[in-house]
Amino acid sequence: QELRSANQILQQEILERRQTEAKLVYLAMYDSLTGLPNRTLLIEHLEKTVQTSQSALYDWSALLMLDCDRFKAINDTLGHLRGDQLLSKIAKRIAAIAPEDAFVARLGDDKFAIMLPILSDIGAIAPLVQRLQTRLAEPIELGSYEVTITANVGIVLVDPSYCQAEHVLRDGSLALIQARQKPQGWRIFQPEMHERALHRLTLEGKLRQALRQQELQIFYQPIVALTSASATAPIVGYEALIRWQPQGTSDFMSPADFIPLAEESDLISQLGNWVFRTVCQQLSQWHRTFPHRSVPFVSVNFSVRHLQGEQFVQQIYEVLKETQVQPSWLKFEITESLLIQDTQLIMNTLAQQRHRGIQISIDDFGTGYSSLSYLKQLPVDTLKIDRAFIQDMESDHDNLKIVEAIVQLAQALQLDIVAEGIETGWQAQQLIEFGCTHGQGYWFSQPLDNQAAWGLLQEN
Secondary structure (H helix, E strand, O other): OHHHHHHHHHHHHHHHHHHHHHHHHHHHHEOOOOOOEOHHHHHHHHHHHHHHHHHOOOOOEEEEEEEEEOHHHHHHHHOHHHHHHHHHHHHHHHHHHOOOOOEEEEEEOOEEEEEEOOOOOHHHHHHHHHHHHHHHOOOEEEOOEEEOOEEEEEEEEEOOOOOOHHHHHHHHHHHHHHHOOOOOOEEEOOHHHHHHHHHHHHHHHHHHHHHHHOOEEEEEEEEEEOOOOOOOOOEEEEEEEEEEOOOOOOOOEOHHHHHHHHHOOOHHHHHHHHHHHHHHHHHHHHHHHOOOOOOOEEEEEOOHHHHOOOOHHHHHHHHHHHHOOOHHHEEEEEEHHHHHOOHHHHHHHHHHHHHHOOEEEEEEEOOOOOOHHHHHHOOOOEEEEOHHHHHOOOOOHHHHHHHHHHHHHHHHOOOEEEEOOOOOHHHHHHHHHHOOOEEOOOOOOOOEOHHHHHHHHHHO
């Protein structure tokens, strides 16, 4: 009897241990929230798929990677419990749309994957993606709330060139990044995406090094008073422009090649802080050198990510205090596109700077999507007309009328107006006739390095 009881206890312990092991295996391979396979199990499945594609040269499969716009905003607003409910409902919708023989997994956060088996028709992928995006865009009820999301999809065609599952996931992520560039976008991976990603990664490393080793420079383009069309119009201010001459090169790299990269990373705040501090140090030196003369103000450009930073206001205050620069010696320039991004936050931030005495300019006016109501609410002192309108004034009558209308708008709102990109005396004269008060461009001066800008101040 005792032996039978001992055997029963042993059998129970073995059963419980097996159940525990099975539970641990499940937790290691499946997502506890949605019940879908997780990244680990997807990689195992992908490894088998890659091996199959190499042995069967004409059998291709496909990996679809998707994420959801606005999930973070909903999660932060309604709380993590509602966020988990949302993910569960998203997972059910994806599983319902995916083909029966597809492998559906959750990769983490709001990112999911669908592994399609051997494709008989690659053309069937597009209709599947469209069905997925349409279904996911339908309203979702979360308690008393109704929310909508949209999905972006990156696609990889798994062919015999792939040797590792991680490479498939990497290329799917690259395609997904490209797909995010427009709402409900989807893109199929192309090899050049990987080449561009490597180039950008290399460039980012060099830019970080440039910040450490002081390879960056500030150039100053004069802003003049349009009292006449003369190329020697009086200077009233400068716009600070960042320039980068990478080590071992003789040419400067265009800001268009590295500023967008900086905006996608944390580098844009570092760049912005460096530019602002450098400009303030220069302004301080100019005013010490010419204590009894009126020294032009300097305009500094700021990105949306920098303005949205929690430390932005404090950093501005600290630099002004350290360099003893008066706020009235500065203007902050923001692009018109900022007016549709976190408008209230940006308005509050700019209002604080304007209250401090720093003037605010809207750059590239006419190229964005700003609302006139925002323009009225924002603490703005100056509108800058984009150079594209100025350069085509002679050849495009519509552009001529647009420039005239922007000048009239600025006058009606009692704002200063600056025309960018003036390259001919005719353009300068036409702007004067419209009532434009200020301008900048090669007709007056190209951007100048620190030494040349210093010399021009001495001449004036």
